[in-house]
Amino acid sequence: MIDLRLLREDPDRVRASQRARGEDVDVVDALLSADERRRSSSVRFDELRSEQKVLGKQIxxxxxxxxxxxxxxxxxxAAAVKAADAExxxxxxxxxxxxxxxxxxxxxDVPVGGEEDFAVLETVGTPRDFAAEGFEPKDHLELGQLLGAIDVERAAKVSGSRFYYLTGVGALLELALVNAAIAQATEAGFIPMLTPALVKPRAMEGTGFLGQAAENVYHLERDDFYLVGTSEVPLAGYHMDEILDADRLPLRYAGFSPCFRREAGTYGKxxxxxFRVHQFDKVEMFSYVAPEDAEAEHKRLLDWEKQWLTGLGLPFQVIDVATGDLGASASRKFDCEAWIPTQGKYRELTSASNCDEFQARRLSIRIRGERGTRPLATLNGTLCAVPRTIVALLENHQLADGSVRVPEVLRPYLGGRELLEPVAK
RNA sequence: GGAGGCUUCGCCUAGUCUGGUCUAUGGCGCCGCACUGCUAAUGCGGUUUGGGCUAACCGCCCAUCCCGGGUUCAAAUCCCGGAGCCUCCGCCA
Incomplete structure (x- = not known):
C-alpha cells in the first residue's frame, strides 16, 4: 500500500499514477474522504473513551x-463509547x-501506456542467422521430443493442457539450470531458500496478488490456501510483522519453488x-533494502539477470515495462526478453520489479535505525524460470541434426556433457 | 483426529485464582547523561508498536498484555470462539 501521508499531501501524484496504470482514479478521492472520516471518528472515540476512563477511576x-x-x-x-468504537x-x-x-x-521514468509501449533499454548478443547456416530451426517442442526431454501428450492425458513432463535429459537439464542458478546467486551473497508453495491469504494479499492478478491465482477453497505463482510470495512473507535492524540490510534470498498460474484469459496464446504452463519451477531473487537503496538494488538485480542470460549464451533485450503492464506492487519493472528463433521475436524470460515500500507496508515489515522505525523496500527478480529458459536454450543452441549445444556454465551440472543428442525412437 | 499445558512492551519474567491502586513488575540488553586520567564498575534517566491533536518542538490523548467476540460503570485478569507453540496418544510419510 502507499503512504497515506503522500496521498494527503500530494493526491495529484497518486491520481496521475492510477491514470497511467489505466486504473480507477476515483478511488483516490473516495479514499481521501474515507480517511477524513476515519480520523474524525477516531478523535470522537478517543475523547469519549478518555472521559470514560476518568469517570471509571472515581467510582x-x-x-x-x-x-x-x-x-x-x-x-x-459506556453506550456512547461502544457506538463511537463501532463507527x-x-x-x-x-x-x-x-x-x-x-x-x-x-x-x-516508466513509459506510459499499455503492453506494447515498453521502452527497449539495451540489446545483448545477436540472434543466429539460421538461413546463413543453411538450415531451418526447429521449435523447442520438436527439439524436446527429439531429445526425449519433453512430453506434453502424456501430460495432457494426466493433467490437461499447459502441463508437461520433463523426461530424461530434460529432467537433468532442469536440475542443472537450478543448480547453476543457485550457485550464481549464492556466489553473489544470496541465501538459498526452499519455500512453501501454499500460503495463507495474508501473504497473498500482502504481496499484491489478490487485486487485478487474482484471476490468475489458484485457491484451495476448503483450506483457504493459495498456490503461489512465484516464491516472491513466501519470501516477502518471511519477515512479515517484523522490525529488522537497519544494519542487517541488504537481506538477499534466492528462493526455489514450484509456481502455479491459472493463465486465465490466455486461451489460444x-x-x-x-512456454506458457500452469506449473513450473523457478529460482527467484528477493531483496530487502532501505528505501533509498531500492533503485540501485533494482539495477543490481537486473545485472544479475543479465549475467545469467549472458552465461547461457542467449541473445536478449532489456525492456522498461510500460505503466499499464506493471503489477499492482511494482513502481517499475525491467524484463529481459530472450530471442526465440522460431517465433522471430523476443519473449519474456525474466522480470525484475521494484516494489519500494508497497509490499512492506501491507506486510508490516519495518527497519529500525538512525532514522527511526520505517518501512523498508522489497524487490524481486527472476533468475531462472525453468521452462522458458529451456525453450530459449533449445532453440538458440540447436544444430542442424537436432542436437543442442550445452552452454559452458551448465556443463559441470550435466556431468560435463557438451551436447544433447536426439535419442533413437 | 483426541487430551493437556503455554502465549505479557527486543529476550527472560511478575501480575491472572480474588476485575479498579496495571499509567503492567523486575532482570538482561540497548541509548543518553553524570562520575572515575582508559576499559570496567557505579548512579540517574530513557527504552513496545500503531493512530491522533499541534505550523513545528515540547507535550498531551487513544488503542495495544496472541487474535476475535461477550459480561461489566470498569477486563492482562471473568466467559465463549479461534490461532500459534509445546507434551502425550492415534494415524501417516
Whole structure:
C-alpha cells in the first residue's frame, strides 16, 4: 500500500499514477474522504473513551448517592463509547479496503501506456542467422521430443493442457539450470531458500496478488490456501510483522519453488510446448533494502539477470515495462526478453520489479535505525524460470541434426556433457 | 483426529485464582547523561508498536498484555470462539 501521508499531501501524484496504470482514479478521492472520516471518528472515540476512563477511576472511591449517580453516567458513557468504537471500526475498514485497491505509485521514468509501449533499454548478443547456416530451426517442442526431454501428450492425458513432463535429459537439464542458478546467486551473497508453495491469504494479499492478478491465482477453497505463482510470495512473507535492524540490510534470498498460474484469459496464446504452463519451477531473487537503496538494488538485480542470460549464451533485450503492464506492487519493472528463433521475436524470460515500500507496508515489515522505525523496500527478480529458459536454450543452441549445444556454465551440472543428442525412437 | 499445558512492551519474567491502586513488575540488553586520567564498575534517566491533536518542538490523548467476540460503570485478569507453540496418544510419510 502507499503512504497515506503522500496521498494527503500530494493526491495529484497518486491520481496521475492510477491514470497511467489505466486504473480507477476515483478511488483516490473516495479514499481521501474515507480517511477524513476515519480520523474524525477516531478523535470522537478517543475523547469519549478518555472521559470514560476518568469517570471509571472515581467510582471505587465514591459512596452512596454519589456512587449511584456516577454509575448512571458511566452507563450512558459506556453506550456512547461502544457506538463511537463501532463507527471508528467501520470508517477504518472502509479506508483500509480502498487503500488496498490502490496500486503502487509508478516511477516517473516508466513509459506510459499499455503492453506494447515498453521502452527497449539495451540489446545483448545477436540472434543466429539460421538461413546463413543453411538450415531451418526447429521449435523447442520438436527439439524436446527429439531429445526425449519433453512430453506434453502424456501430460495432457494426466493433467490437461499447459502441463508437461520433463523426461530424461530434460529432467537433468532442469536440475542443472537450478543448480547453476543457485550457485550464481549464492556466489553473489544470496541465501538459498526452499519455500512453501501454499500460503495463507495474508501473504497473498500482502504481496499484491489478490487485486487485478487474482484471476490468475489458484485457491484451495476448503483450506483457504493459495498456490503461489512465484516464491516472491513466501519470501516477502518471511519477515512479515517484523522490525529488522537497519544494519542487517541488504537481506538477499534466492528462493526455489514450484509456481502455479491459472493463465486465465490466455486461451489460444502460446498453446504449443512449454512456454506458457500452469506449473513450473523457478529460482527467484528477493531483496530487502532501505528505501533509498531500492533503485540501485533494482539495477543490481537486473545485472544479475543479465549475467545469467549472458552465461547461457542467449541473445536478449532489456525492456522498461510500460505503466499499464506493471503489477499492482511494482513502481517499475525491467524484463529481459530472450530471442526465440522460431517465433522471430523476443519473449519474456525474466522480470525484475521494484516494489519500494508497497509490499512492506501491507506486510508490516519495518527497519529500525538512525532514522527511526520505517518501512523498508522489497524487490524481486527472476533468475531462472525453468521452462522458458529451456525453450530459449533449445532453440538458440540447436544444430542442424537436432542436437543442442550445452552452454559452458551448465556443463559441470550435466556431468560435463557438451551436447544433447536426439535419442533413437 | 483426541487430551493437556503455554502465549505479557527486543529476550527472560511478575501480575491472572480474588476485575479498579496495571499509567503492567523486575532482570538482561540497548541509548543518553553524570562520575572515575582508559576499559570496567557505579548512579540517574530513557527504552513496545500503531493512530491522533499541534505550523513545528515540547507535550498531551487513544488503542495495544496472541487474535476475535461477550459480561461489566470498569477486563492482562471473568466467559465463549479461534490461532500459534509445546507434551502425550492415534494415524501417516
Amino acid at each position: 471505587p472511591k465514591a459512596q452512596g448517592d454519589e456512587r449511584a449517580e456516577l454509575l448512571a453516567r458511566a452507563s450512558e458513557l 471508528q471500526d467501520k470508517a477504518a475498514e472502509e479506508a483500509q479496503s480502498l487503500l488496498l485497491r490502490l496500486g503502487n505509485v509508478v516511477h516517473p 502460446d498453446t504449443r510446448g512449454i
